[in-house]
Amino acid sequence: MKSALVTGAAGFLGYHICAQLLKEHYYVIGLDNFITGSPQNISDLKNAYPEKFYFANHDVSTPWEVWQNWQNSIPTECFTSLVSVFHFASVASPHLFDKCSLEILAANSQGLKNAIAFADQHKAQVIFASTSEIYGSSTQPLNENNWGYVNSFGPRSCYDEAKRFGEALIYSSNLVNNTQHGVVRIFNTYGPRMNPTDERVVQQFIKNALENKDFLIYGDGTQTRSFCYVDDLISGIIMYAQSKISDPLNLGNDHEITIVALAELIQQLIPCSSKIQFSNKRRDDPIKRQPELKKAYQMLMPWKPTVPLQEGVLRTIQHIKGVSSYAT
Ligand SMILES: NC(=O)c1ccc[n+]([C@@H]2O[C@H](COP(=O)([O-])OP(=O)(O)OC[C@H]3O[C@@H](n4cnc5c(N)ncnc54)[C@H](O)[C@@H]3O)[C@@H](O)[C@H]2O)c1
Structure with missing residues (x-):
């Protein structure tokens, strides 16, 4: 028997990690305080795996000693067979950076420190959800040797610097405690x-198209992103955890597209009267985001992203239509 703990389990990526681990017969303990996560995700996991999925409502940035209490409601084997702690709890959407900046800083520092202490106690490996944002601004494809060009004192600093601090905390913990905690640098991911x-862009454009509302693009729309379908990302993350790698690794999809081209693709896929409107560029918004994935291809062979953007967007549209009251 193997078990894993996933912080941020009620969120987008946390849900999918839990679901995949449960499919692979892990026992999973989820942790979340629902700051952005959905109770529906937790009840879907509980309903699908009542004997294997356990959940605790907890803010990861506050002490985890309360575990002593939770251990009574979670089978002891879940702790004795713990192999991985996926630390994914963090607000991640730029439109919440102002409102939740202190929570973001806490979740990726004290929250991560708590996760590391818990993992060390159970001889498990932490997988820390870092981000392409640690690279800051760049005009080149980003590889793991790039040290980044990041503003430490601006509207995105709470997120970018929190993740950079998190990576440094993993590095120092490994050095001091001789552990092998790992870091995945996640590039823009989308999906059900x-x-x-x-308000992340793929989701936002789909919603706007379904409601015949105009698309709002910050800047002139020539900025690029590389979007990864969630299933591709999750398989990479789980392979990373199972390989016991601890080097930081880029994970995403290297197919690059401008934001205008993304808007046009969604206009083609959803017949709508939405037009594209432009607004001022957001401060510190990167102009290019493209991962170099050579290292991931070598270390996680045969992993590769396989879902083309159009296919992934269609699947996401189907999901959004299914879970909401959008008229077609
Ligand atoms: N989705 C992406 O494209 C992407 C890209 C790079 C990095 N990431 C990272 O992956 C992780 C998950 O992102 P996501 O897209 O699923 O976001 P999300 O907002 O859907 O999920 C985050 C989850 O963490 C929970 N959470 C936040 N702070 C918490 C706290 N203090 N205690 C307990 N729970 C807390 C939220 O309630 C939510 O359920 C984040 O760490 C994010 O920085 C995501």
Whole structure:
């Protein structure tokens, strides 16, 4: 028997990690305080795996000693067979950076420190959800040797610097305690179960098209992103955990597209009267985001993203239509 703990289990990626681990016969303990996560995700996991999925409502940035109490309601084997702690709890949507900046800083520092202490106690490996944002601004494809160009004192600093601190904390913990905790640098990922209110671009454009509302693009729309379908990302993350790698690794999809081209693709896929409107560029918004994935291809062979953007967007549209009252 193997078990894993997933923080941020009620969120977009946390849900999918739990679901995949449960499919692979792990026991899973989920942790979340629902700051952006969905109770529906937790009840879907509980209903599908009543004997294997356990959940605790907890803010990861506050002490985890309360575990002593929770241990009574979770089978002891879940703790004795713990192999991985996926630390994914963090607000991630840029439109919440102002409102939740202190929570973001706490979840990726004290919250991560708590996760590491818990994992060390159970001889498990932490997988820390870092981000492409640690690279900051760049005009080149990003590889793991790039040290980044990041503003430490601006509207995105709470997120970018929290993740950079998290990586440094993993590095130092490994050095001091001789552990092998790992870091995945996640590039823009989309798919079913993204939080419908969090305004990330794929989700937002789909919602707008379904409601015949105009698309709003910040800047002139020539900025690029590389979007990864969630199933591709999750298989990479789980392979990373199972390989016991601890080097930071880029994970995502390297197919690059401008934001205008993304808007046009969604206009083609959803017949709508939505037009594209432009607004001022957001401060510190990166102009290019493309991962170099050579290292991931070598270390996780045969992993590769396989879902083309159009196919992934269609699947996401189907999901959004199915879970909401959008008229077609
Ligand atoms: N989705 C992406 O494209 C992407 C890209 C790079 C990095 N990431 C990272 O992956 C992780 C998950 O992102 P997501 O897209 O699923 O976001 P999300 O908002 O859907 O999920 C985050 C989850 O963490 C929970 N959470 C936040 N702070 C918490 C706290 N203090 N205690 C307990 N729970 C807390 C939220 O309630 C939510 O359920 C984040 O760490 C994010 O930075 C995501």
